[in-house]
Amino acid sequence: MFKELKEINSRPAPFQFYTADELWTNEHTAKQMLEYHLNETIDVSSRNKNFIERSVEWIVSHFGVDKNTEIVDFGCGPGLYTTRLSERDAIVTGIDFSENSLKYAKQVAAQKDLKINYVLTNYLDFETTNCFDLLTMIMCDFSALSPEQRKIMLSKFYSLLKPDGSVLLDVYSLNSFNQKEESATYELNQLNGFWSTEDYYCFVNTFKYEKEKVILDKYTIMEESRKRVVYNWLQYFSKDSLRKEFEENGFKIEEIYSDVAGKTFVPESTEIAIIAKKP
Numbered sequence: 084m085f086k087e088l089k090e091i092n093s094r095p096a097p098f099q100f101y102t103a104d105e106l107w108t109n110e111h112t113a114k115q116m117l118e119y120h121l122n123e124t125i126d127v128s129s130r131n132k133n134f135i136e137r138s139v140e141w142i143v144s145h146f147g148v149d150k151n152t153e154i155v156d157f158g159c160g161p162g163l164y165t166t167r168l169s170e171r172d173a174i175v176t177g178i179d180f181s182e183n184s185l186k187y188a189k190q191v192a193a194q195k196d197l198k199i200n201y202v203l204t205n206y207l208d209f210e211t212t213n214c215f216d217l218l219t220m221i222m223c224d225f226s227a228l229s230p231e232q233r234k235i236m237l238s239k240f241y242s243l244l245k246p247d248g249s250v251l252l253d254v255y256s257l258n259s260f261n262q263k264e265e266s267a268t269y270e271l272n273q274l275n276g277f278w279s280t281e282d283y284y285c286f287v288n289t290f291k292y293e294k295e296k297v298i299l300d301k302y303t304i305m306e307e308s309r310k311r312v313v314y315n316w317l318q319y320f321s322k323d324s325l326r327k328e329f330e331e332n333g334f335k336i337e338e339i340y341s342d343v344a345g346k347t348f349v350p351e352s353t354e355i356a357i358i359a360k361k362p
Contacts, residue, residue, distance in 0.1 A: 091286045091303045097295045098229035100314045113183040115277045139167040141345040146217050148173050157206045157220040162188030169197040176200040178209050207235055214245045220252040221343055226317045237332035244361040251358055253343050259353040260319035263298050265291050278304045325357055334359040
């Protein structure tokens with residue numbers, strides 16, 4: 084038991100393990116995530132409905148979205164942005180590796196007679212010969228990627244954009260990082276059965292990496308017949324560190340905001356939204 088507890092509470096190196104598939108492609112947790120996505124009143128898997136409406140209106144206005152605008156949304160989930168952008172006549176592609184979420188998104192598109200191209204894949208592996216005017220990655224997905232994965236994505240972004248095309252994405256700020264504290268808890272059927280239909284104990288360890296500005300929520304799920312570990316990594320950024328990553332990969336920073344609805348950036352913001360252009 085001591086050895087088991089020691090392993091549960093062990094601190095891995097930053098981004099040492101990658102378990103996103105366990106969260107998004109496991110049949111049970113994927114259903115739970117979809118329910119969070121579709122809850123219009125909370126900001127968990129997706130923004131709340133009012134924010135999404137404001138965000139889409141701002142995106143359409145800021146980027147002059149019309150019937151000729153080609154947009155690709157990385158991590159589109161159940162299509163909360165792609166549906167609305169398609170309704171505004173944009174030519175839209177959505178990428179996600181949750182089969183459950185894309186099934187829902189496709190059903191909505193069919194009901195609304197919208198022609199949206201949905202691609203089931205890990206966006207790190209996405210390939211196409213098409214080029215786009217606007218690329219979006221919303222709900223701080225970029226923060227969940229390791230430095231190596233972010234470099235892959237930025238190279239992919241650059242190759243997928245038309246000349247003068249733009250990237251719009253958001254990340255968590257250092258203000259948010261500074262508000263986090265390390266902790267260790269365990270609970271029977273944590274998150275109301277989120278991890279399994281069977282009874283389980285979930286040990287949750289939150290680790291803070293000061294030098295790297297990274298937070299890890301490590302979930303150790305103990306069922307009667309099996310044990311699983313899920314690692315939820317988040318990178319936190321300053322304006323300068325985010326700008327540096329983009330500029331090192333060939334982008335020019337156009338604007339920095341507090342969110343993807345165009346709110347003016349303020350120093351106390353817990354998020355940073357960036358528009359980067361391909362020269």
